[in-house]
Amino acid sequence: MSEQETLDFAEEFARYRRTALAEVEAPGPAAVRRTVRGRSRRRLAATATTALALFGGSAVGYAAMSGPDHRPGPVEPTPSVSASPTPPPTPTPSPAGTSSSPTTPVPDGRFSRSQLLGVPVTLPAWRAGPGCPTSQTRLTADARDGANSLLALDHGDIDGDGAVETVALVQCVLGTRGPMQVVAFDRDKEGEVTTVGRVVATTIDKPQWLFALDVVGDGTVRVQVGDIAPGGGWPAEWSQRQWRGYRWKGESFAQVSGPTSFGQNPHSADISVTTTDLVLTTADDGSRTGTATVRVRNRGTKPVAHVDLRLGVPAAVRPDVDGWAPCEGEPQDSSDPVTCTLGRLAAGAEVRLDLSFRLAEGIALGTGKADVRAWPMDAGFDLLLDVNDADNQVRMTYR
Numbered sequence: 001m002s003e004q005e006t007l008d009f010a011e012e013f014a015r016y017r018r019t020a021l022a023e024v025e026a027p028g029p030a031a032v033r034r035t036v037r038g039r040s041r042r043r044l045a046a047t048a049t050t051a052l053a054l055f056g057g058s059a060v061g062y063a064a065m066s067g068p069d070h071r072p073g074p075v076e077p078t079p080s081v082s083a084s085p086t087p088p089p090t091p092t093p094s095p096a097g098t099s100s101s102p103t104t105p106v107p108d109g110r111f112s113r114s115q116l117l118g119v120p121v122t123l124p125a126w127r128a129g130p131g132c133p134t135s136q137t138r139l140t141a142d143a144r145d146g147a148n149s150l151l152a153l154d155h156g157d158i159d160g161d162g163a164v165e166t167v168a169l170v171q172c173v174l175g176t177r178g179p180m181q182v183v184a185f186d187r188d189k190e191g192e193v194t195t196v197g198r199v200v201a202t203t204i205d206k207p208q209w210l211f212a213l214d215v216v217g218d219g220t221v222r223v224q225v226g227d228i229a230p231g232g233g234w235p236a237e238w239s240q241r242q243w244r245g246y247r248w249k250g251e252s253f254a255q256v257s258g259p260t261s262f263g264q265n266p267h268s269a270d271i272s273v274t275t276t277d278l279v280l281t282t283a284d285d286g287s288r289t290g291t292a293t294v295r296v297r298n299r300g301t302k303p304v305a306h307v308d309l310r311l312g313v314p315a316a317v318r319p320d321v322d323g324w325a326p327c328e329g330e331p332q333d334s335s336d337p338v339t340c341t342l343g344r345l346a347a348g349a350e351v352r353l354d355l356s357f358r359l360a361e362g363i364a365l366g367t368g369k370a371d372v373r374a375w376p377m378d379a380g381f382d383l384l385l386d387v388n389d390a391d392n393q394v395r396m397t398y399r
Contacts, residue, residue, distance in 0.1 A: 109165040109186035110155050111193065116168060116185070117141055117150060123170065124198040126179050132172035143173045151180075156215030158184055158196070159248045165196060167221050169213050176231040180210045182223050184248070199223060199246045199253045206262050209239060220245045220256065227262040233383050238267040269376035269384045270300040271307060271345070272391035278313070278357060278370075278398040286361035289320060292396060296342065296374050297350040304384070306377040307342040311355070312370040313398060316363050320356035327353075337371070367399040 120136040132148050139150040152169040159165065163186075171180040181201035188194045199221050202208055207225035214222040222245050230236035245257030274295045280288040294311075298304050309327075319332040327340035342351060359365055373393040376384040386392050 106161045106163040107187040107189060107191070108163050111153075111166040111185060111187075113141075113150065113153060116153065116166065116193070119193050121185065121193050122195050123148060123183055124181065124195070124201075126172050126181075127201070127203070131174075131179070139168075139170060143171075145173050145175065147173055149173050152213055154213055154215045156217075156219060156221075158215065158219045158221060159186075160219060167199065167213060167215055169210055169223075177229050182210060182213055182221065184221070184253075196248070197252055200225070200244070200255075202229070207242075209236075211236075211241060216245075220247055221253070222246075222258075227265055228268070228385055234385055238265070238385070240265050264301065264387070265385060266302075267378065267384055268300075268387050269298070269302070269304045270387050271304060271374055271376050272297050272299055272388075273309070273372060273374035273394055275372045275394055275396045278317075278396055280317075280357070280359055280365065280399065283358075288359040288361075288365070289356060290398075291323065291354055291356045294353045294355055294372060295350055296345065296353070298345045298347055299388070301347050303347055304345045304376045305343075305379040306381060307345055307351075308375045308377055308383070309340040309342060309353075310337040310371075310373050310375075311340070311396070312337040312372070313357065313396075314365065314368070314370075316365065317357050317359050317398065320358040322356040323354040324356075326351065365398070367397065369395045369397050372396050 117139055120138055122136060123134040125134055126132060132146060137148055140147045141150060143149050149171045150168055151171055154167050155164050156167070157164055158167065166185045167182060168185065169180065169182050172178045179202050182199035184196035184199060186194050186196050199213075200207075200210070200223050202210060206227045208229035209226035210223060211226055212224040216222060222243050224241055224243050226236075226239035226241050228234055228239045230239060240262050242259045242262070244255055244259065246253040247256045276293045278290050278292040280290040283289050292311075294309070296307055296309060313336075315336045319338055324331050324340065326342060328343065329339075329341060331338055331340050340353070340355075345351060371393060372395070375392060376386055378384055
């Protein structure tokens, strides 16, 4: 480069600086402090750059000042501030056809009779006293003593999850009776039977029997309950029956419809009996005679057509003449026990019987006790249920 070219380039550079600096805003205090701190470190590099610009050639130097902007260099990170971090965006559900898993369907809890009989199940506990197994036990199709017999079943969506469950009527067979309960079953994700809970069960009081069940469209489990358990001379048709509805409440079933109690059964009554001791004394003919006073009371609210009275005295002690007139038939002809059938006894009424007995001469008789029992009967002489049979029998001492 010639001396003239060098002077022309220097003049051009000076003019550029005057024009550019006029457009630059005066730096603030912060910028000045940064400039002062970095001045000593940048002085050497700036001197070398200026020398290169002055002596590197006019074409290269001018292009560096008037060409397109350079790619910016690294930027110092911004100081952090105390703030809650922004949560990551919620992932958008994958559309149909992608690799994401579809919604798992609710297991279907429908079991047929044969399926339920073929797998072990767990039952809610039976009431206190002799009972049947409850943990992983097999239901049976017959009334085998000491087993859980499957009597009936139905299906429906009882918990509102959109799938069907199974409801079963089960009895713990104990002789001719045994407690009963309605149990709901479902299916878990592995396809196994799982127990939802007990819908209703029989009690010692009422209901004593469950006759049928039915699941309706809204998930209500309807159970036909009976006040008195059949058996022991009590026919099933005499039991009062009610349909009661039960719904699943998240943790257990609760009654939502139907009656909650029973009135007095029309085939039941409430009578009681009391007696005095029978003391035999020697009569003029050498026999021994005595009288026992027996009282029978109707404590119920309805009349009783007949009362069956039985006295379990020894066979040698026979009914005498006095006091037996209210009895129908011939009590003296009855064997052990001596039987007296009384007629209609109104509600709240009481009958007193002064019954005489005779022991033939020469027959020895020590001291003992005899059962005296009274039982209500209907017009057809069928025994009725006594709602409080604890007072239907007493012991009579004879001597």
